[in-house]
Amino acid sequence: MTTMQRSGWNEMATINRDLLAPLRHVGPTYLTVVCGLALIVVAGAATWVHQIETGIGQTNMHHPIFWSSYIASFVYWIGVSHSGTFISGVLRLTKAQWRRPVTRIAELMTIISVMIAALCVFFHLGRVWRWYYLLPYPSQRDIWPDFRSPLMWDATAIFTYATASTIYLYLPLIPDFALARDRVGGWRKPVYALLCLGWKGTQREWETLSTAIRIITPLIVMVMISVHSIVGWDFGMSLVPGWHTSIIAPYFVVGAVHSGLAMVAVGLYVVRRQGALDDYIRLEHFDKLGKLLVVTTLTLAYLYFADQLTVWYGKIPDEMAILHALVTGDYAVAFWSMILLIYVFPLALLTIPRFRTWPFGMMLLGIGINIGMYVERMLIIVPPLTHPRLTYVWSRYFPSWTELTILSGACALAVLLYLLASKFVPLISIWEEKEGRLHGSGG
Amino acid sequence: MSDSTSPQTPQWGMVVDLDRCTGCEACVVACHAENNIRISGEAEAAQGRAINWIRIERYWEGEYPNVSVKFMPVLCQHCANAPCEPVCPVYASYHTPDGLNAQVYNRCIGVRYCGNNCPYVARQFNWFDPHWDAPLQEQLNPDVTVRMNGIMEKCTFCVQRIRKTKEQAELDKRPVRDGEIQPACVQTCPTSALVFGNRRDPESQVSRMAKNDRGFKLLESLGTDPAVTYLKRLN
Numbered sequence: 035m036t037t038m039q040r041s042g043w044n045e046m047a048t049i050n051r052d053l054l055a056p057l058r059h060v061g062p063t064y065l066t067v068v069c070g071l072a073l074i075v076v077a078g079a080a081t082w083v084h085q086i087e088t089g090i091g092q093t094n095m096h097h098p099i100f101w102s103s104y105i106a107s108f109v110y111w112i113g114v115s116h117s118g119t120f121i122s123g124v125l126r127l128t129k130a131q132w133r134r135p136v137t138r139i140a141e142l143m144t145i146i147s148v149m150i151a152a153l154c155v156f157f158h159l160g161r162v163w164r165w166y167y168l169l170p171y172p173s174q175r176d177i178w179p180d181f182r183s184p185l186m187w188d189a190t191a192i193f194t195y196a197t198a199s200t201i202y203l204y205l206p207l208i209p210d211f212a213l214a215r216d217r218v219g220g221w222r223k224p225v226y227a228l229l230c231l232g233w234k235g236t237q238r239e240w241e242t243l244s245t246a247i248r249i250i251t252p253l254i255v256m257v258m259i260s261v262h263s264i265v266g267w268d269f270g271m272s273l274v275p276g277w278h279t280s281i282i283a284p285y286f287v288v289g290a291v292h293s294g295l296a297m298v299a300v301g302l303y304v305v306r307r308q309g310a311l312d313d314y315i316r317l318e319h320f321d322k323l324g325k326l327l328v329v330t331t332l333t334l335a336y337l338y339f340a341d342q343l344t345v346w347y348g349k350i351p352d353e354m355a356i357l358h359a360l361v362t363g364d365y366a367v368a369f370w371s372m373i374l375l376i377y378v379f380p381l382a383l384l385t386i387p388r389f390r391t392w393p394f395g396m397m398l399l400g401i402g403i404n405i406g407m408y409v410e411r412m413l414i415i416v417p418p419l420t421h422p423r424l425t426y427v428w429s430r431y432f433p434s435w436t437e438l439t440i441l442s443g444a445c446a447l448a449v450l451l452y453l454l455a456s457k458f459v460p461l462i463s464i465w466e467e468k469e470g471r472l473h474g475s476g477g
Numbered sequence: 478m479s480d481s482t483s484p485q486t487p488q489w490g491m492v493v494d495l496d497r498c499t500g501c502e503a504c505v506v507a508c509h510a511e512n513n514i515r516i517s518g519e520a521e522a523a524q525g526r527a528i529n530w531i532r533i534e535r536y537w538e539g540e541y542p543n544v545s546v547k548f549m550p551v552l553c554q555h556c557a558n559a560p561c562e563p564v565c566p567v568y569a570s571y572h573t574p575d576g577l578n579a580q581v582y583n584r585c586i587g588v589r590y591c592g593n594n595c596p597y598v599a600r601q602f603n604w605f606d607p608h609w610d611a612p613l614q615e616q617l618n619p620d621v622t623v624r625m626n627g628i629m630e631k632c633t634f635c636v637q638r639i640r641k642t643k644e645q646a647e648l649d650k651r652p653v654r655d656g657e658i659q660p661a662c663v664q665t666c667p668t669s670a671l672v673f674g675n676r677r678d679p680e681s682q683v684s685r686m687a688k689n690d691r692g693f694k695l696l697e698s699l700g701t702d703p704a705v706t707y708l709k710r711l712n
């Protein structure tokens with residue numbers, strides 16, 4: 035046994051202690067934040083109930099703007115949900131060693147943001163109490179959902195994605211649940227015992243697990259790409275000028291990865307600060323994430339440029355009206371802020387090596403990119419709807435208090451769920467971390 | 478649906494003569510009364526929430542001082558190739574054998590995709606529950622449902638009048654006569670700018686008028702194949 039390996043083995047106890055610590059400890063700050071978030075969630079929920087009782091008119095949507103902030107949020111949250119699968123799927127596929135402390139943090143984001151995205155669809159429905167018409171259930175009238183509608187493709191894709199990513203989060207959790215069962219105990223012991231499916235850690239179990247992970251990883255990456263393409267096709271399949279473009283599917287996929295990666299940067303920073311996990315989430319991780327973000331920034335900018343150039347060069351009046359509204363018209367402020375936040379700042383800052391290893395800066399940039407991507411989602415949806423072909427019905431839109439409250443509630447719910455989960459699930463995959471220290475090429 | 482379409486099934490259509498329209502909006506009022514369309518107050522109308530199944534679009538032509546105002550009544554075009562239909566996930570928007578674009582209110586869950594995908598922005602949404610100031614609630618049409626909030630609605634070509642006339646004709650064992658069906662807007666138009674009838678019958682008034690060389694379809698290049706033909710002198 036070499037010295038290196040021996041020191042590796044000695045580290046095991048420390049790793050267990052460090053990474054299980056957040057599960058054991060609940061501090062006053064934590065409780066305060068949880069309560070604060072819960073209040074926002076309650077406010078959002080109450081506003082939603084009010085909207086259901088009185089009607090969608092509580093929003094600022096009006097003829098001809100039939101979709102707005104709820105759908106934008108839906109698209110945004112689906113985008114964030116790509117963080118998990120992209121980071122963890124692609125990095126697992128490419129056997130990147132630095133993925134180890136990042137995957138779980140990202141996968142948990144995936145599940146939670148898919149749930150929030152689904153919730154946004156419910157905010158949007160005019161008669162939400164009839165949502166089950168979307169299910170293909172046998173009824174006396176023999177009416178099924180219409181699978182010609184991109185919204186049905188969407189519902190199917192989201193459901194598949196939610197299921198697949200739950201499995202994808204769960205599989206690598208099994209050994210960690212077993213560890214928690216043995217070391218955390220308390221009221222959670224029986225739950226962990228149930229969830230770890232009687233994991234003992236035999237050679238056969240490890241082999242089965244790694245085969246399972248190896249099978250599901252490429253699948254989930256494919257599902258991820260298809261899901262966001264389909265979300266893009268909700269727009270691309272329509273006749274609306276500004277939506278009807280074939281570039282929209284790849285554009286949405288890359289945009290989703292862009293906001294997802296940025297969100298992971300925020301998550302890494304917070305988890306590192308809260309859990310004092312500087313030994314696990316190292317500067318190198320921020321650096322690698324920063325490099326990936328440069329790639330997505332450039333790809334996204336390229337796709338966006340290609341799309342707008344085609345519009346501008348074609349000079350079709352229906353589409354030019356929208357481009358004008360963005361660049362110099364009603365939405366110019368939002369448009370140029372978006373350009374700064376998602377293209378210019380990331381490119382300017384992330385190409386400076388020193389910046390990439392500054393966690394606080396990376397977090398700020400991550401938040402900036404996410405705000406920018408949210409604005410971008412709104413700009414995809416709203417200006418084309420306010421500028422239909424018949425100019426007589428042109429209009430404007432800005433979200434109402436009802437929309438803002440409900441959406442803040444949803445946002446708070448996402449953070450709240452994450453905080454609650456962090457007390458139940460080790461945020462860094464313990465066994466993968468150990469595996470890395472013992473067998474990986476350092477880190 | 479198409480299997481029940483025999484060559485005898487009429488295909489309803491309308492002709493709108495823009496050279497006759499004076500923009501008086503009588504059709505708008507008649508449509509409101511006939512179809513139990515909710516009345517929106519001033520504030521709601523200012524928010525763009527007023528529901529009109531037929532609207533008079535106003536356009537100015539020429540440079541000051543030689544301007545002239547042009548009016549264009551726009552209603553659901555009952556497109557044969559309707560972009561609003563396939564996008565509905567629950568079949569609330571569908572095509573009837575006699576060429577109407579129908580909206581099944583009970584089925585609508587309010588995803589509003591159809592509203593986005595109608596290039597004529599003909600679809601209207603109930604943002605709130607309907608309401609009529611007294612005594613207007615006394616004049617609701619018993620042949621037409623009242624739509625609750627969360628539901629999409631639009632011009633039906635006054636389907637209740639079509640069905641009633643058709644049933645009467647069936648009882649009398651005769652075909653529906655040309656001009657026998659008059660939607661509320663057509664009936665009320667003081668200049669007879671609107672004409673309704675069976676597009677499949679070459680002798681009907683709509684068919685003869687649609688052949689006029691002033692005829693065109695709205696946003697024809699989109700390929701939606703509307704059942705409404707507009708007439709306008711181009712000079």
Ligand code: SF4
Binds near residue numbers: 560594600
């Ligand atoms: S005009 Fe609009 S609502 Fe009417 S059939 Fe055509 S697409 Fe549908």
Ligand code: SF4
Binds near residue numbers: 507509632635660661
């Ligand atoms: S045909 Fe009937 S429903 Fe359609 S605009 Fe005229 S009055 Fe209204």
